[in-house]
Amino acid sequence: MASDGGAFSQPIGPAERIDAIDVLRGVALLGVMAINVVTEFRVSIFDQFLAREPTGSPIDHAVEAILTLAVEMKALALFSLLFGAGLAIQFERLANSGRRTSLLLRRLTVLLAFGLIHLCLIWNGDILTEYALAGLIVLPFLFGPRWLLAFSALAFLALYLAMQAFPPAGLFPSTATITQHVADATRVYATGGFLDVLAFRLRELPLFVPLHAFIFPRTIGLFLLGAFAWRTGILQSGPQHLLSIAAPCIxxxxxxxxxxxxxxxTILLALGYGAAIVGIANLEGGKKLLAWAAPLGRMAFTNYLMQSVIFGWIFYGYGLGLFGRLSVVSALAIGAAVYIGQVVFSAWWLRRYRYGPIEWLWRTLMYGVPQPMSLSKVEAMR
Incomplete structure (x- = not known):
């Protein structure tokens, strides 16, 4: 492969990966899946903003309460921290390459393209577009010292908290608009064909803009905090140190x-979860306990997109049309079955290939050269 900077311009190989971070990414994907399937595929995401009499069984209420208190937004915050750390790792590995800036810009631009395709054609709950845009904002900060990362992270998180305390006037649509939209979503997503669902998905995009605008400063702040955690060596700390951080945060x-x-x-809980999982994954017993999550985490991009495709077919009218018809527990059970299937598939795939399919395509487009995919061929070249 042509490169300037030798090995530093090559994508990271399986042996060089940090297993504990892959484990954390795989576990975080479980939380993201649970929230997505319950609050965004089962029903309209805007349903939660309407004051209604609770429906469902007591078990449904209990599960929904646990997800809201312990998982909702926390799993996404974990992913934001991980993305920031991953960007810092890439930045560090490309330090000796004259193409560092262009490669990272290409990496984020390709992610933006993936995100827009996912957003428009598959599912408008997409987070990749926001991550790509936030990454482009964060990238210049990586050229600065650690104190700049820390100060900037606190500044963006403070802005996010201020917006929570004092929401900008007129940012969100009226209750009447949301009520009508939820009714339309229930009808179209449950019964519409692919083109009907696609047209409605595009029409409702303006309603998603305020949701993303509201958390965008938090995303940037957590990216910066994740980069800071990597650069200061916190993520590489011993398990006892990480667990001592986790306890007070949680x-x-x-x-x-x-x-x-x-x-x-939510921010503190996400930090605590991250420190706890990485700490446990670095313990001898923890490595065995959580080893199943590492392949899933290495293929998180592929698995995230596949969840959207699978859940779209299960819940939308062009598939099984279960939108609005399942209880919380039933939807979560379906999500768990999909997740378990992905755990098995990821382990099987990575015994044969270096990367997941989407990860391979992302790297290939980033470096501009097809990446070696088969493990057997890579071993034969050595």
Whole structure:
């Protein structure tokens, strides 16, 4: 492969990966899946903004409450931290390459293209577009010192918290608009064909803009915080140190959420989850306990997109049309079955190939040269 900078311009190989971070990414994907399938594929995402009498069984209410308190937004915050750390790792590995900036810009631009395709053609709950845009904003900060990463992270997170406390006037649509939209979504997503669903998905995109605008500063702040955690060596710390960080973050985060300070509590809880999982994954027993999640995490991009395709077919009218018809527990059970299937598939795939299919395509487009895919061929070249 042509490169300038030798090995530093090559994509990272399986042996060079940090297993604990892959484990964390795989576990975080479980949380993202659970929230997506319950609140965005089962029903309209805007349904949660309407004051309604609770429906479903007591078990449904209990499961939904647990997801809201312990998982919702926390899993996505974990992914944001991981994306920032991953960007910092790429930045560091390309330090000796004259193409570092252009390669990282291409990486984020390709991600933006994937995100827009996913957003428009598959599912408008996409987060990839936001991540690509946030990554482009964060990239210049990586050229600065660690204190700049820390200060900037705190500044963006403070802006996010201020927006939570004092929401900008007129940012969100009226209750009447949301009510009508939820009714339309229930009808179209449950019964419409692919073109009907596609047309409605594009029409409702303007309603998603305020949701993304509301959390965009948090995404940037968490990217910067993830980069800071990598650059300072926190993520590479010993398990005891990480677990000592996790305990107070989880405790204080849970206390803040229970007291109503959800925005700050979510950030602290995500930090605590991340430190705890990485710490456990670095323990001898923890490596065995969580080893199943590493292949899933290495293929998180592929698995995330495949979840959208599978759930779209299950819940939308061009497939089984189960939108609006399932309980929380039933939808979560379907999601768990898909996730378990992905755990098995990811392990099987990575015994044969270096990357997941979408990861391979992303790297190939980033470097501009087809990447070696088969493990047997790579071994034969050595």
């Amino acid at each position: 405790g204080l985060g849970a206390l803040l959420i229970l007291s109503g300070a959800d925005a700050l509590g």
